[in-house]
Amino acid sequence: MQWLTLLQKEMTENVRNVKWIWVPLIMILIAIMDPLSNYYLPQIIDAAGGMPEGAEIQLPDYQPSDIVMMSLGQFSSIGVLIIALMTMGTISGERKSGVSELILVKPVSYVNYISSKWTAAVLLTLVSFSLGMVASWYYINLLFGELSFGALMQVLFFYGLWLMLVVSLSIFYNTLCRTPGLVAFLTIATIVLMNLVTTIFSHLLDWSPNKIANYIQQLLISGSVPSELIGAAIVTIVMSAVLLIASVYTFKTKDMAA
Amino acid sequence: MALLTVQNLRKQYDQKTVVDSISFQFASGKCVALIGPNGAGKTTTLRMLSGLLKPSSGTISFAGMNRHDDIRKYIGYLPQHPVFYKWMTGKEFLVYVGRLAYMSKQEAEQHAFRLLERVGLSEAGNRRIGKYSGGMKQRLGIAQAMIHRPKLLMLDEPVSSLDPIGRRDVLNLMDELKQDMTILFSTHILSDADEVCDELLVLREGKLVESGTMNELRETYQTAKMELGLERNLAFYRDKVAALPGVSACFIDRNLLHVSAQDITEARQTILSAASDEDWPLTSFAINRASLEDMFMKVVND
Numbered sequence: 001m002q003w004l005t006l007l008q009k010e011m012t013e014n015v016r017n018v019k020w021i022w023v024p025l026i027m028i029l030i031a032i033m034d035p036l037s038n039y040y041l042p043q044i045i046d047a048a049g050g051m052p053e054g055a056e057i058q059l060p061d062y063q064p065s066d067i068v069m070m071s072l073g074q075f076s077s078i079g080v081l082i083i084a085l086m087t088m089g090t091i092s093g094e095r096k097s098g099v100s101e102l103i104l105v106k107p108v109s110y111v112n113y114i115s116s117k118w119t120a121a122v123l124l125t126l127v128s129f130s131l132g133m134v135a136s137w138y139y140i141n142l143l144f145g146e147l148s149f150g151a152l153m154q155v156l157f158f159y160g161l162w163l164m165l166v167v168s169l170s171i172f173y174n175t176l177c178r179t180p181g182l183v184a185f186l187t188i189a190t191i192v193l194m195n196l197v198t199t200i201f202s203h204l205l206d207w208s209p210n211k212i213a214n215y216i217q218q219l220l221i222s223g224s225v226p227s228e229l230i231g232a233a234i235v236t237i238v239m240s241a242v243l244l245i246a247s248v249y250t251f252k253t254k255d256m257a258a
Numbered sequence: 259m260a261l262l263t264v265q266n267l268r269k270q271y272d273q274k275t276v277v278d279s280i281s282f283q284f285a286s287g288k289c290v291a292l293i294g295p296n297g298a299g300k301t302t303t304l305r306m307l308s309g310l311l312k313p314s315s316g317t318i319s320f321a322g323m324n325r326h327d328d329i330r331k332y333i334g335y336l337p338q339h340p341v342f343y344k345w346m347t348g349k350e351f352l353v354y355v356g357r358l359a360y361m362s363k364q365e366a367e368q369h370a371f372r373l374l375e376r377v378g379l380s381e382a383g384n385r386r387i388g389k390y391s392g393g394m395k396q397r398l399g400i401a402q403a404m405i406h407r408p409k410l411l412m413l414d415e416p417v418s419s420l421d422p423i424g425r426r427d428v429l430n431l432m433d434e435l436k437q438d439m440t441i442l443f444s445t446h447i448l449s450d451a452d453e454v455c456d457e458l459l460v461l462r463e464g465k466l467v468e469s470g471t472m473n474e475l476r477e478t479y480q481t482a483k484m485e486l487g488l489e490r491n492l493a494f495y496r497d498k499v500a501a502l503p504g505v506s507a508c509f510i511d512r513n514l515l516h517v518s519a520q521d522i523t524e525a526r527q528t529i530l531s532a533a534s535d536e537d538w539p540l541t542s543f544a545i546n547r548a549s550l551e552d553m554f555m556k557v558v559n560d
Contacts, residue, residue: 001360005358102399103355104310
């Protein structure tokens with residue numbers, strides 16, 4: 001009940017500050033950027049003045065799975081940035097401004113407070129991401145060849161888990177510090193660091209959440225779910241859960257007013 | 259029976275003790291003022307009572323509350339500078355916090371409506387809070403503190419940031435509210451405390467230096483002075499008065515003889531009988547009670 005009230009407030013807030021408009025729009029934009037620009041590259045080059053006399057470029061013959069990976073590549077850079085920016089103040093901003101003093105002096109359970117914030121952010125992220133991928137999928141089918149609906153659903157599910165982890169990280173940092181900018185920085189820094197560690201110790205970290213995108217590529221090519229993807233998915237879910245529990249814990253040990 | 263009992267409440271940040279082992283209690287139905295200069299620890303105390311800060315040590319107990327109960331159910335709290343969601347309307351905010359305190363939607367809406375009326379915001383209730391003035395926010399703040407019918411209403415400096423009109427509004431509102439609930443509020447202005455409260459808790463540098471009813475404090479800190487007006491020879495009579503038993507000091511200022519004494523009743527008798535026996539040219543005789551501010555200064559500067 002209380003959880004629903006909190007969630008409803010988050011949703012209304014995100015509607016009134018038009019997050020429910022700009023986040024899906026940007027996600028769609030970055031998802032369809034690659035399918036369109038790659039398909040129309042020859043025309044774009046012509047329009048820009050064409051190639052010099054005698055020069056020739058061989059454009060690769062893209063498979064649908066290549067384009068999906070390009071779209072996911074945009075999500076892993078710009079998409080993650082958008083998520084970090086959109087969630088950076090969800091708790092820290094309320095504590096900084098002082099609104100949380102009025103809310104948390106009511107008998108609000110910290111678990112409800114944090115999990116409702118998390119749910120609202122995950123919903124916005126996943127809906128926007130799905131809309132973006134559906135748009136990308138539409139252009140892939142139109143311009144590059146068939147990609148099955150089942151494959152799309154698998155992409156949405158597994159990559160969605162990764163984005164959920166990004167949100168969980170941001171929520172965790174939200175409970176740790178009260179400067180929204182710092183929250184965004186720490187979230188992105190952590191993801192960059194995770195990428196680095198995964199790359200360096202690649203052979204040891206088969207189940208690293210950062211490898212989900214690689215495994216999705218394998219999945220699209222082979223058509224079957226690689227066992228490492230299941231492992232990475234489980235690790236991602238466990239990490240998100242641990243981050244949420246840690247968030248509640250840090251919140252409980254903190255003084256709610258400066 | 260005491261509604262709220264606080265024992266040895268302490269708050270320490272690193273090396274600095276902000277609130278130092280204070281203990282007090284008060285009964286239901288009282289209006290209590292927590293008074294002290296800026297930085298005395300009033301806000302910290304209220305925040306600990308409201309559950310926003312964790313005490314370093316000490317206990318807070320509420321009548322009828324068992325150990326695992328959430329104290330936040332029974333108290334309403336208004337911070338010194340309340341901040342709201344600017345995108346909500348006043349009514350939406352009240353309903354929202356009411357729902358957070360486990361009220362049904364219908365109940366929260368009905369009560370929000372009544373409270374908006376009570377604090378004089380019925381018309382502004384459907385406007386965005388972002389457009390409210392400081393006084394309106396303060397009144398909405400009081401309404402949100404009362405939405406879940408708390409047993410104790412705590413207000414942190416409810417009037418100090420308001421203009422005279424807003425201040426008057428809020429003081430009148432508090433006067434009304436104290437008829438049906440217990441109020442604990444902090445202030446650094448003694449006359450505000452004097453106006454609405456029954457009991458005083460005086461804080462200085464984190465310590466509780468004095469507590470009691472307004473009249474008790476007046477009696478303790480009474481330093482009554484007498485002022486004598488005389489037609490002529492002030493210096494001559496000054497020496498005469500100074501020699502009388504019971505008079506502790508006597509000086510001339512602005513053509514008046516200022517006399518202080520330990521026992522004002524006794525001193526008055528001796529002076530007046532001397533004056534009538536010797537036929538002094540008296541023009542006026544007055545007893546000045548120490549002003550509230552004098553008393554406040556005396557308590558906090560000790």
